[in-house]
Amino acid sequence: xxxxVVILDYGSGNLRSAERAVARTGVDVTVTSDLRAAAEADGLxxxxxxxxxxxxxxxxxxxxxxxxxxxxxxxxxxxxxCVGMQIMFDSGVEHGVQTAGLGLLPGSVTRLQARxxxxxxxxxxxxxxxxxxxxxxxxxxxxxxxHSYAAQDLGALSHAEVTTAAHDEPFxxxxxAGALSVAQFHPEKSADAGYALLANxxxxxx
Numbered sequence: 001x002x003x004x005v006v007i008l009d010y011g012s013g014n015l016r017s018a019e020r021a022v023a024r025t026g027v028d029v030t031v032t033s034d035l036r037a038a039a040e041a042d043g044l045x046x047x048x049x050x051x052x053x054x055x056x057x058x059x060x061x062x063x064x065x066x067x068x069x070x071x072x073x074x075x076x077x078x079x080x081x082c083v084g085m086q087i088m089f090d091s092g093v094e095h096g097v098q099t100a101g102l103g104l105l106p107g108s109v110t111r112l113q114a115r116x117x118x119x120x121x122x123x124x125x126x127x128x129x130x131x132x133x134x135x136x137x138x139x140x141x142x143x144x145x146x147h148s149y150a151a152q153d154l155g156a157l158s159h160a161e162v163t164t165a166a167h168d169e170p171f172x173x174x175x176x177a178g179a180l181s182v183a184q185f186h187p188e189k190s191a192d193a194g195y196a197l198l199a200n201x202x203x204x205x206x
Contacts, residue, residue, distance in 0.1 A: 003027040003205050006034075006041040010058040013047025013084060014188060021188035024195060025202045035067050042205040044071055048083030052092035052109060052149065053099040055083045065102050072104055075179045077204055082147065085175070085182035089151055104180055107156040109149050114168035118148040123185075125165045125173045133174055133181055133200050134163060141193045143173070143185035150184055151175070 005027045007018050015031050022045060023029045030037060038044050046068065048055045059065055068088075071078050080088050087101045092109040101109070112119060122142040127134045134141075143165075150171035154162060163174035165184070174197075175182045181201060187194030 003043070003202065004041045005029050005043040005045060005202070005205070006038045007031045007045045007047060008038055008064060009033045010055075010062045010064055012055045012058050013049055013081070014186070015047065017188045018045060018047050018081065021194060022198055022202075025199045027202055027205070033062055035062070035064060038064065039067050039071065043077045043079065043202065044068070046078060046080045046084040046087075048081065048085070048087060050083060052083060052086055052094050052101075053097065055087050056092075056099050056101060059087060059102070068102060069104060072178065072180045077179050077181065077201070079201055080180070080182035081188075082184065082186055085184050086149065086151070088180065088182055092149065094149065105151070105157065105160070105175060105177060105182070107151055107153040109151050111149050112147075112152075112167055112169070112171065116167075118146060119150075119167040120146045123165050123167070125163050125185075127163045127174075128161050130161045131163055131174070131176060132161075132204060133176055133183070133197050135200055137193060137196055142190075143183075143187070143193055143197075144189040144191075145173075145185045147184060
């Protein structure tokens with residue numbers, strides 16, 4: 001049987017570009033807001049662009065939070081991308097306002113303290129030996145980032161495999177914690193490197 005992946009449509013994210021990128025790996029991809037489909041798929045992708053609070057509002061309006069949490073608790077793979085990564089944390093702080101996240105990863109997402117904001121463009125990452133998502137990629141591999149906020153309390157993520165990047169200061173670029181995998185950069189905009197990450201994630205679905 002064909003592996004099934006749902007890209008969650010909750011009103012935010014590069015849905016069609018994400019769909020094309022994931023479909024390139026050979027899986028059956030559906031973009032939908034249907035929570036039953038999201039619960040039952042072999043893999044669930046949670047994209048996200050824009051403001052943290054707006055993304056969480058979309059998740060809450062759809063009622064998707066429990067579905068995502070139940071998948072992770074049951075060991076069923078979820079991949080969060082960009083702000084879809086950030087909302088997996090306890091909270092996000094933008095313009096002095098703190099918004100509760102899904103609480104599946106510890107810590108808060110905060111503004112980068114860098115000379116140039118946003119962090120936009122290609123950047124290398126530092127990969128831990130145990131990473132499954134970035135297995136087989138060279139150390140100088142670059143991914144495409146567009147963000148002003150990130151998870152920067154790396155100590156809170158000691159239970160997970162954390163790939164870091166730096167933009168004047170280090171932040172979490174990829175976190176792998178059991179069934180939950182998240183990436184701050186955009187795999188769908190990262191050419192062959194992004195495809196390799198998605199292909200590695202798809203391997204975990206079977």
